Amino acid sequence: MVDLKNVFKSFGTKQIIEDVSLKIEKGTITSFIGPNGAGKSTLISMISRLIAKDDGDITIDGKDVFKTKNNELAKKISILKQSNTINLKLTVRELVSFGRFPYSQGKLKKEDWEKVDEAIAYLELEEIQDKYLDQLSGGQRQRAHIAMTVAQDTEYILLDEPLNNLDMRHASQIMKTLRRLVDEMGKTIVIVIHDINFASCYSDQIVALKDGKIVKQGRACDVIDRCVLKEIYDMDIDIREIDNQRICFYY
Amino acid sequence: MGYKAKTIILAVISLLLALLYVFYDLTGNIDYILPRRIMKVGAIILTGGAIAFATVVFMTITNNRILTPSVLGLDSLYMLIQTVIIFVFGANSIVMMNSGLNYLISISAMILFSLVLYRFLFRGEGNNIYFLLLIGMILGTFFGSFTDFMQVLIDPNEFGVAQDRMFASINNVDQSLVYISILIIALVLLYFMRFYKYLDVLALGKDDAINLGVPFDYVVKRLLIVVAILISVATALIGPITFLGLLVVNVAYELMKTYRHFYIILGSVFISIIALLGGQFLVEKVFTFSTTVSVIINFIGGVYFIYLLLKENKSW
Numbered sequence: 001m002v003d004l005k006n007v008f009k010s011f012g013t014k015q016i017i018e019d020v021s022l023k024i025e026k027g028t029i030t031s032f033i034g035p036n037g038a039g040k041s042t043l044i045s046m047i048s049r050l051i052a053k054d055d056g057d058i059t060i061d062g063k064d065v066f067k068t069k070n071n072e073l074a075k076k077i078s079i080l081k082q083s084n085t086i087n088l089k090l091t092v093r094e095l096v097s098f099g100r101f102p103y104s105q106g107k108l109k110k111e112d113w114e115k116v117d118e119a120i121a122y123l124e125l126e127e128i129q130d131k132y133l134d135q136l137s138g139g140q141r142q143r144a145h146i147a148m149t150v151a152q153d154t155e156y157i158l159l160d161e162p163l164n165n166l167d168m169r170h171a172s173q174i175m176k177t178l179r180r181l182v183d184e185m186g187k188t189i190v191i192v193i194h195d196i197n198f199a200s201c202y203s204d205q206i207v208a209l210k211d212g213k214i215v216k217q218g219r220a221c222d223v224i225d226r227c228v229l230k231e232i233y234d235m236d237i238d239i240r241e242i243d244n245q246r247i248c249f250y251y
Numbered sequence: 252m253g254y255k256a257k258t259i260i261l262a263v264i265s266l267l268l269a270l271l272y273v274f275y276d277l278t279g280n281i282d283y284i285l286p287r288r289i290m291k292v293g294a295i296i297l298t299g300g301a302i303a304f305a306t307v308v309f310m311t312i313t314n315n316r317i318l319t320p321s322v323l324g325l326d327s328l329y330m331l332i333q334t335v336i337i338f339v340f341g342a343n344s345i346v347m348m349n350s351g352l353n354y355l356i357s358i359s360a361m362i363l364f365s366l367v368l369y370r371f372l373f374r375g376e377g378n379n380i381y382f383l384l385l386i387g388m389i390l391g392t393f394f395g396s397f398t399d400f401m402q403v404l405i406d407p408n409e410f411g412v413a414q415d416r417m418f419a420s421i422n423n424v425d426q427s428l429v430y431i432s433i434l435i436i437a438l439v440l441l442y443f444m445r446f447y448k449y450l451d452v453l454a455l456g457k458d459d460a461i462n463l464g465v466p467f468d469y470v471v472k473r474l475l476i477v478v479a480i481l482i483s484v485a486t487a488l489i490g491p492i493t494f495l496g497l498l499v500v501n502v503a504y505e506l507m508k509t510y511r512h513f514y515i516i517l518g519s520v521f522i523s524i525i526a527l528l529g530g531q532f533l534v535e536k537v538f539t540f541s542t543t544v545s546v547i548i549n550f551i552g553g554v555y556f557i558y559l560l561l562k563e564n565k566s567w
Binding site: 048049050070071072073074075078079080081086087088089090094098099101102105106149152 | 316448451452454455456457458459461462463464465466467504508509510
């Protein structure tokens with residue numbers, strides 16, 4: 001379980017995260033939604049110790065993320081950030097094999113390569129696994145990066161806007177893959193997402209943020225609500241129920 | 252052709268050039284010439300290797316292919332030290348003439364400077380590496396201006412000596428200094444081995460490296476010290492020549508087409524040795540000592556740098 005207690009963070013004089021407390025249960029998908037600048041990415045970066053917190057406690061399964069050894073944490077939690085601007089001559093398979101670093105320290109054994117192959121198969125990257133990253137489309141590169149975090153084989157997977165720049169087919173493909181990771185492999189996934197309909201259809205829990213504070217958290221049916229969305233986005237959003245899924249019309 | 256084959260070919264070319272340099276036109280007093288030439292080759296391999304190696308590591312931790320360790324300000328500091336020595340003691344003083352003493356002063360000042368700078372900058376939390384580079388650049392410029400200022404004041408003859416130090420030269424390398432340098436570099440490499448496994452991962456960038464369990468700040472600080480010591484040794488031995496690193500490492504990346512640091516480092520080191528040996532050979536046999544190797548390297552390096560900029564420009 002990921003547990004945040006009274007977390008604060010400011011950059012300079014600007015308060016980015018203010019008194020956020022949050023619990024994320026195992027085996028669920030949690031989506032962070034909210035307008036730009038709400039602090040979603042900062043929050044996810046702090047959970048994964050990429051950014052230091054100012055105050056409060058962040059623990060994963062009872063262990064403080066800023067006090068646990070980095071390598072130990074890398075076997076428990078993985079993060080994929082928005083911008084993936086790697087300019088190395090790297091093939092998909094080589095990138096995915098980096099996911100095994102916490103276990104192998106660079107010397108991959110047979111079982112490490114098995115995990116790499118599994119991850120590649122999971123993201124359906126077999127055909128392009130020997131292509132270089134700079135030859136791929138945005139969607140393929142994104143999937144390659146997700147495959148790396150899958151190969152890292154951590155209980156917790158944090159993704160910062162994994163659907164960025166993806167077309168509908170690839171976006172839904174990735175959300176389905178994430179769902180499978182949770183349902184079949186018991187992973188716990190936290191994502192930052194802008195498309196509230198994807199959040200509504202695929203998450204177990206939605207956390208709505210605005211100005212560094214949690215406005216509302218709960219199941220999709222509680223958060224995808226006219227009043228809540230009005231509060232975070234300042235927009236009247238028409239919500240319809242289709243096949244038990246709440247779909248928002250904001251176009 | 253794979254990167255392994257290329258590494259072997261580069262190694263063979265380096266070896267052949269070294270042999271050519273040592274045995275070409277070997278006439279006269281062999282007992283005198285041969286050890287001197289071997290010592291020069293040793294100095295070339297040492298400095299070329301150290302600079303190439305340091306530059307690979309530096310580019311990886313800064314995640315930038317057009318930065319060289321010269322932005323740390325060590326070259327400028329070296330020139331400042333030389334100028335201050337001439338300014339205070341004069342060009343004919345023992346400190347200037349005794350290469351061993353000069354070497355020790357230069358190298359300890361440069362290493363001390365780096366350690367103080369890092370200590371000062373990494374004390375607080377949240378200071379990132381670009382901040383360090385910015386400070387290094389500013390201090391480098393400051394040292395440069397200060398050097399210019401003193402050079403204007405000194406006697407023109409003494410300025411000639413100072414000017415001579417501005418360019419790396421392998422023509423007068425003290426034998427005992429080569430041994431000391433070998434020892435220092437060996438110790439640094441031994442220390443570096445603990446961090447070697449992190450290099451490939453560091454090249455992915457800070458976020459990915461932390462994600463994969465690299466103790467980022469800890470490793471980067473120590474690698475920066477490794478870089479500073481290697482550059483200090485190379486600079487104190489033959490003079491400022493860090494520009495060479497930019498050239499050879501980029502050629503190595505273009506040529507090797509791999510991300511594996513083992514081969515990039517080896518490739519860079521060999522290319523660096525080839526460039527320096529080839530350059531020195533030209534200096535001695537074609538230009539008959541009318542120029543120094545760093546002038547040739549800087550000329551070729553400058554042209555290549557412009558090419559790099561134009562090429563990057565095109566892909567936007």
